[in-house]
Amino acid sequence: MTGIYVDWGGHKLKLMWMKDLMPQRELITSVHAFCFYEGQLLLVNLNDRGWDFPGGHIEDGETVEACVIREVMEEAYVTGDWTLLGAIEVNHEENPLWNPSSPYPKVGYQVFYRMDITELLPFDAGFESSERMLIRPEEAAHYHKGWQKGFDEIMDAALGVKKRRTGLCDNELFNRRLGL
Template sequence: MTTTYVNWGESKVKLTWHANQTLPSRNLITSVHGYCFHEEKLMLVNLNQRGWDIPGGHIEQDETPEECFKREAMEEGYIEGRCYPLGYIIVDHSENTKWDESSPYPEIGYQVFYRMDIEQLHPFEAKFESFQRVFIKTDEITNYYQGWHEFHQEILNCALTNKKRMV
């Protein structure tokens, strides 16, 4: 378990990573993300507003977390595959002086993370919010992902470790 503080806009937010395959309550999950692998390489997508990132996004009303991740992976990376839950980040706004009851996110919310082993690689069409995808060795991630830090690395390490457990 790792905890860090980040500045999101003008807000200070506490993030805590929990490697745990038991997911939090669905109504508190705000977004779902994942590390996708094809032939031992990690897929990144170049998103229109954020640059290189892993697939993910906000969960829709009638989706399960896994359905959300599969949808986001298809929309952003044009891939399909088998998913395994890795854990979640607790997004804690309790020390955020800018948060109030009218904020779009709960005071304590969760971002769920998966590992996907890609089984179908579709032609990349760039119809949604990404305009490029790339498959890289995991040690090349800092060449692409701006702002990569130890917190992200811990989650990636969890994805890599889980692969060894699934084989």
């Protein structure tokens, strides 16, 4: 992916998707998961952001993998098998509003995983999400208000994981179940 520029609350940032990258732990600002269940993508309605992918910040002493498992359970009430997809580099080098005392590094990373849901638990809304839903992957941009071009590449990577494992992508598996 070539870098794309976004405006996050007046901050001009350059984002770049890097497939299969696991950055140094201290440069990771958040961890997220594209979760799939029977060919559908799971989204959660986060109280402060609207429809989004489960994810969040790593807690002190927590590994990146433990963070994604915890965040997905807290926000979506699911468990599953996960696969690293890569990371988005979040670059503030051209951001005149970036402050060295910011909790975020000048160049940081958001790590993304694919999770294949093995257990869909009763939804309790006990943390920061009010509901969850399963949608067709191609509908994600319609629900996710912060959808940007880079997410298309992450979605392609997430759908490609299933293809590497089974020889079929989620949409092909879904269509086969429907007899199409």
